[in-house]
Amino acid sequence: MAELQIRNLHVRTEDREILRGVDLTVRTGELHALLGPNGSGKSTLANTIMGHPSYEVTEGEILLDGQALNELAPHERARLGLFLAFQYPVAVPGVSVANFLRMAINAQRDEPIKVKEFGSQLDHAVRLLDVDRSFTSRHLNDGFSGGEKKRAEILQMAMLKPQIAVLDETDSGLDIDALRTVAEGVAKLHAEQGVGALIITHYQRILDYVKPQFVHILMDGRIVMRGGPELVARLEREGYDPIREEVAANA
């Protein structure tokens, strides 16, 4: 059981402050959705949780089970059980999906994983994501379609078995079939491995397949509203504008 705690997080890039005091707690087994309009700071939060060097934390803390992560390098955060599914996964030329997965798994262990164990885990994961095993001999993300890239992200999540995963707009750029496969993959991983997930989305479509217990709305670098699934339904109906007005009226 792990707990990711974000306390009063302020983050800036070179030119401006993007997050202005975010508080959020995600535990193993919980499904959270973070919704917000473009430019509200969603991707900044995702990247900052993993320690991207371009984002500077000016105030506040990120904790995993009480341990401060602020000074840890990205690979150290990964080894503690955090995972980020990228909005725009980068191509890794010359390295097959399978070889990359093996390297990533071995990076988190003392002893290299046994060939047979790796093989059976990979078989299980490709079935879960409804991809052909030959997919894993292609170079990671190199020439992949949008849907293939997102499947490769969830495939990595399945193999690395994080405690807490952040999914940054995993639903963007997907057709409906790819979206269903990816979302169902996440739901199965949640059921099987009990991963805690922070699902960041702009369109909410992914939430038709993965039902979050907790919903947060991010605007202008702050979480302005929290609730349950009913908040998704309200957004679906009304869009962001009424919420923006309501927040302004209460301020």
Next chain:
Amino acid sequence: MPETTPPAAGSSQGTPGTPAPRKAGTAREATLNFALDGVGAGGVPLAESRALALAAYERLALPAWRRSGFWTTTLEQLDIESLEQLTHAERDADAPAFLGGQDAAGILVQRDSSVAHVQLNGELAQRGVILCSLEEAAQNHPQLFERYYLRRLQIDRHKIEAASAAFWSGGAFLYVPPGLELDDPFQIVYEISRGGTAQYAHTLAIVDRGSSIRLREYGLAGDTEGDTLHAGAFELYLEDAARCRLAQVTDWGGGRVHDVSTSVVEVARDAYCHWLPALLGGALIHHHDEIAVAGQGGDMAFRGLFFAQRDEHLDVFAVDLHETGPSGGDVHWRGAASGESRASFEGLIKINQGAQQSHTYLQFHSMLLSADAELDAIPSVLVGADDVSASHGGTVGELDEDLIFYMQTRGLTRPQAVRVIVEGFFEPLIVQLDDPQLEQLVRDRIGAKLAGAADEIERYALAR
């Protein structure tokens, strides 16, 4: 009417003897043509050819090549007369351990200036395959020797080339008669065991009509002391419909080895060559690697990779020559530079007059791993026919921070991520070696270089 041009500002007008302004590019073209056209000394007995080469050696000064606007490759400082040609009387009983006991059609090892080991599969010997020192070939197979020796190599473009033709000893000779398809490779190894020496190496290989082989040539040294020279000459003739997969792997270690080598491959009618030099270390490397498609329907894939580190100096001139058409070519090189190394890749496509329906493409990709390293790419195209396609392309790469971050989020450390990027950069070529053991040898050597350069790569990555 004579061509006139306005006088340039500041020039002394009307001075007698002012040279006529040259068409842009003319000097460049002349330089390239000179690089291709020397005088050969083949078709004659060896003693005669050596005498011609010796005369050229005595006449010529040590070379300097101007490779780009920034720097030159020079051997003017090399005290060539002081270098010893080290000979060994004994032969080795076994093949070198690094070959790993892999099945081979044949193995020939030259240590310093002597052939130290020769073995040839007995069945192949019975079927007419010849593998022996080049000295023995000149004596025992004079007709074959004189038909091919120096057919495409020149002796007088620079002093080192002349020295190689005049002074080589040992050497490797391979002849594969028509109609043999061999899977196991021929392995030819040049080792330098001590610094302060000169190794004049010469490999002559012929694959006769319709035969198909794999050929490997290694140039290896440990960490030697003192200035050392490897002057290599390599010639491979593929007769009609012959096929060869040729790999050349050189790593001269951490000493002061100067490797000035010329390799030529001739591809006859309907023949095919896949050629991959891997240049993995040496204080100063100057390679002229030339593949000539000389017969209709000839085709080739010319791959190459290099990794320059520390203060190494590497200078590759790769030539894709089409003497007749239809013919095909596909040139793809990749190079990385770390430390304070200097590397230059000059790639020339030359399509001769009348070589219609020649189609070729040259690409070069580079990756810079240090702020103090320099890496230049200079592509040139000389075309003398109108129904052809000849083009070039390439990329200049640095370490991609987004890619490093991506891998870090999967648990890889920065050095691990950099290693994956650089290995991935070379991987499309390494897999084309099509031999797991050789592929692993090249990967391991690249991995060792990366491990040695980890600190400077880290500094470079953080400095940007």
